[in-house]
Amino acid sequence: MSDRIKFNLLENAFDYLLSAAECVKKGTPRDNKYALLHLVAGIELLFKERLAQEHWSLIFNDIDNANRVALETGDFKGIDLDKTIKRLEGIVGVKLSKLAIDNIRKIRDLRNRIQHFAVNVELEQAQSMMAIGFNILLEFYHENIKDQSIGESIIGDIYLDLRHFQSFVDERLKAIKPQIEIEKYLFDCNRCLNRTIALQNGKPYCLFCRYELDSESLAMDISEDGILQNCPHCEQMTCTWVLYNNDYGEYVCTSCGERGDYSICSRCQNLKLEEEDPCPDCWEQIMSKD
Ligand SMILES: [Zn+2]
Ligand SMILES: [Zn+2]
Ligand SMILES: [Zn+2]
Known part of the structure; x- marks a missing residue:
């Protein structure tokens, strides 16, 4: 057994996100600080993972100098969040709303302030920004990350941790309201505890946490x-x-x-x-x- 720290991009992203959700659940001001730091790290890594799925060279700041040796060793300058978003939209064709991009930048800026300066934000404000961040991120995962097999059980755990994070529940319910309103029948979801399971072509499917199960x-x-x-x-x-x-x-x-x-x-x-x-x-x- 070696004690090396080894995560691939996607595993690393999920690890940060799970940690962020666990910190939110614990809820002290210190936990919330780490929740925010880890949430932003998770968003950045998950976005990069989508770029890497398109082509690994896209996560290099300077694509002309991208090479496999540097990729393996990690010895290269990666791209920042703004460039990541630009490549996601321009090259991969991912659609992010202007509001989502604005919100991601705001959360990132708050993270930078926490990381580099003394910072004093209301807990409530930090929580509402994290709620928005989790919603954007989970939506991005469901819509854009192709191989969901590694992530499904971790995503399940993240939803379990976030069940009692009321700002997130409110944010997510608001985001899926148009879908909920057109459903004739809704059932309770055991995973996220919301009445958000709809029957899509006769198959139960949770609009909130995307949980699928059989009838x-x-x-x-x-x-x-x-x-x-x-x-x-x-x-x-x-x-x-x-x-x-x-x-x-x-x-x-x-x-x-x-x-x-x-x-x-x-x-x-x-x-x-x-x-x-x-x-x-x-x-x-x-x-x-x-
Ligand atoms: Zn659910
Ligand atoms: Zn029937
Ligand atoms: Zn009979």
């Missing part, structure tokens, strides 16, 4: 009794009884989203839209036997 798992998550039944609308085995409060509940299907207080056929035990008992299907079978 059966979501049905088990929200079920009162752990029993999955045949949905009378879409015929998938993903309909279950959900209790909203002591005296109000209904059947909910996590494939088609339809819900209602269905009757149960005493003969086949299936959920039925019709009131008749036995259900029309059973009647048909009974009649055909005679």
Whole structure:
């Protein structure tokens, strides 16, 4: 076992981001200072990772002098954040809004002040800037980082740490509001604790934390009794009884989203839209036997 410190660009970015989220969760002024430092480091590295995915020479300040030996040893002048953003937009074709770029620069400037000068900022102001930073960064990750296999579990941990960071929750909910508003059915997400799971082409998907799961798992998550039944609308085995409060509940299907207080056929035990008992299907079978 060697004790060398070895991270690739992406691992390094995730390590900073996870550390930033952990610091935010701890919440003392000192933790918040490190959260901000690590968040900006994570943003810079993640942006560079996207450039490197396009071509490794793009992370050299002077592309003409880019070479593999320098890349391996790390002995070269890298690009600053402004140049990184310029290359992301101009060469890679990444779209960042003007507001997002302004906000990233503001957070970076605050980081520079903390790192190089005595600084006195309101905790609330620092937190609201970090909330914006986390939102931009996670959105960038979901939209632009191609290989998500390494990052998925760390991203999950980051969302878990940020669950109780109210400024971030508010910021992210505001960002996805237009998407939420067009959804007819929303379910609670076990990962981020928001009611932001929508059914996209019948597949549950969290608009807040981008968590994906199958309809059966979501049905088990929200079920009162752990029993999955045949949905009378879409015929998938993903309909279950959900209790909203002591005296109000209904059947909910996590494939088609339809819900209602269905009757149960005493003969086949299936959920039925019709009131008749036995259900029309059973009647048909009974009649055909005679
Ligand atoms: Zn979620
Ligand atoms: Zn259904
Ligand atoms: Zn029946």
